Amino acid sequence: MKLNISKNSLLKDLNLYIIFGVTLTSVMGVSSIAPAFPSIGRSLNVSTNQIGLLITFFTLPGIIFTPIFGILADRFNRKVILVPSLFLFGIAGTACALADSFEQLLMFRVFQGIGSAALGVLNLTLIGDLYLGNDRATVMGYNGSVLSIGTALYPAIGGALAIIGWSYPFYLSLLALPVGLFALFFLRQETEKNGLEIxxxxxxxxxxxxxxxxxxxxxxxxxxxxxxxxxxxxxxxxxxxxxxxxxxxxxxxxxxxxxxxxxxxxxxxxxxxxxxxxxxxxxxxxxxxxxxxxxxxxxxxxxxxxxxxxxxxxxxxxxxxxxxxxxxxxxxxxxxxxxxxxxxxxxxxxxxxxxxxxxxxxxxxxxxxxxxxxxxxxxxxxxxxxxxxxxxxxxxxxxxxxxx
CATH class of the missing domain: 1.20.1250.20 (MFS general substrate transporter like domains)
Structure with missing residues (x-):
């Protein structure tokens, strides 16, 4: 059932904060680790022209998997894709922090990129599913604010963690796990499948x-x-x-x-x-x-x-x-x-x-x-x-x- 509620009630809606968590996770993959690039290069003996592969290997899976995950989310339901994506993002991101070589780090970044592929789509899809009219515009605005705050703060947080060690910014990925648990147990949605012929x-x-x-x-x-x-x-x-x-x-x-x-x-x-x-x-x-x-x-x-x-x-x-x-x-x-x-x-x-x-x-x-x-x-x-x-x-x- 779609929600159409007052502004005060809107800010008390747990669905809203789960969506915010998904949004913050979706923009974490690059902005939080970018300040650590020089440290990663020195620690893993990677040249400057190669360090950008950390972004490339993370973003390329999305081009392939995002439309696939979008179709699956429509054909079945949102949680079937959202929850495993959040868990994969968190686990693969933590594995990045434990990598022993640059090649291993790139492999884990591919898996983290697969986990990230659906997040930037499903947060907006959930807003469309759950809210109507001006409530939807209000929530979309709130979500844009959360995204902007995340993109502003992550470089500073990642840079501070990188002072401790190159791997520490990757541990921010662990935040995806509680978001996944909240989505699994508390996210409200309709569960019926899309019955249309493919x-x-x-x-x-x-x-x-x-x-x-x-x-x-x-x-x-x-x-x-x-x-x-x-x-x-x-x-x-x-x-x-x-x-x-x-x-x-x-x-x-x-x-x-x-x-x-x-x-x-x-x-x-x-x-x-x-x-x-x-x-x-x-x-x-x-x-x-x-x-x-x-x-x-x-x-x-x-x-x-x-x-x-x-x-x-x-x-x-x-x-x-x-x-x-x-x-x-x-x-x-x-x-x-x-x-x-x-x-x-x-x-x-x-x-x-x-x-x-x-x-x-x-x-x-x-x-x-x-x-x-x-x-x-x-x-x-x-x-x-x-x-x-x-x-x-x-x-x-x-x-x-x-x-x-």
Whole structure:
């Protein structure tokens, strides 16, 4: 049964905190261990150009297993995939801490990546399953805040643990085990299986994915992750290093400040969507992205970055939860997990392409050119959102596309 409850009751709902635990686990795999990379390299005699394999071996399994797990979660139920995934993540992550060689560490990272593959999809799927209307927007915003707080805090926590030893950040993975136990015994969900024939099921998934509205939302998410991972996380940090000679700690503090603004903004999504629809918030974010990255090359005083950094945090807090909320509500429950798996793959594609393409711009044009390219991506985002995101997007809660 779906929940539609007051804000005060919402914050007392145990399901909500289980979802938060899944979200925090889903973003732990890279951000918590990145500060330990130099220590891992020295301890295991790994060259700098090889250390990035720790990310590659962790993320690649998701490309294969996420859609498979999404289909299985739809065909059976969410717990069948969620609970074993959390246990595998926690056990394999702990095994990473006990590895004796880099090759062994990479093998355990593959298993941890398989455990992680479904987590970023099933947390959103559960939100769609359990909450309706403005409650869903509110929970999506809360979840975006939790994600932003996690991505802000994990590097600091992982860096502090890495001072003790290279393996200690991996022990954070143990937190996935109590989350798995809580999900096993306390997560509320409907347990009936999806009874659709597999051919009909796949046909309906394909039909929903290739609708004009959904493709536009996917494209908006793709542009967002090019801007986020290419323009902001990669080349804005390089700008702070090359132009302003800031230390890694200072750069991390600046990025954490932006994540804090994102968390605050995301937490207000329920209130924002009560006044503006998600399409309006996405369009506003697209405009902000464009203005921010067009502005960055002209900033000569470090303190003046407070303006674009804060605006970027606001844009992120409005944009990503709004897109997620629309996509989550658009897909009928019968194939929601598979539907959101496709969105996860779009995000990963933007995450991979953004730094690579902007790296070519950096190499052949200039550092400033990377921000102009990000602004150009923002313009494409504006065109897409204003052209295709018009009127109310139909919700699967009101009318299922599955024929009875």
């Amino acid at each position: 051919k009909f099921y796949l046909k309906e998934v394909k039909s929903a994915l290739f609708s004009k509205t959904v493709m536009a939302l996917f494209l908006c998410m793709f542009f967002t992750f090019i801007i986020l991972y290419g323009g902001y996380i990669t080349y804005f940090t390089i700008l702070l290093d090359e132009k302003f000679a800031k230390s890694s700690f200072a750069i991390g503090a600046i990025l954490s400040g932006s994540s804090l603004v994102t968390a605050i903004t995301s937490a207000q999504l329920g209130r924002l969507t009560a006044r503006f629809n998600e399409q309006t918030l996405i369009k506003a974010a697209a405009v902000l992205y464009t203005l921010i990255f067009a502005m960055i090359p002209f900033v000569d005083n470090l303190w003046f970055f407070a303006i674009p950094i804060s605006l970027f945090g606001v844009a992120q807090g409005m944009n990503i939860p709004s897109i997620m909320n629309l996509l989550t509500g658009y897909a009928p429950k019968e194939f929601r997990a598979a539907f959101l798996s496709a969105n996860w793959m779009v995000m990963r594609l933007g995450q991979a392409i953004g730094p690579y393409v902007l790296g070519l711009v950096y190499l052949y044009v200039s550092l400033e050119g990377t921000f102009y390219f990000a602004a150009l991506t923002g313009i494409l985002f504006i065109i897409t959102s204003f052209t295709f995101l018009r009127g109310e997007i139909p919700s699967a809660d009101a009318q299922s596309t599955i024929a009875s």
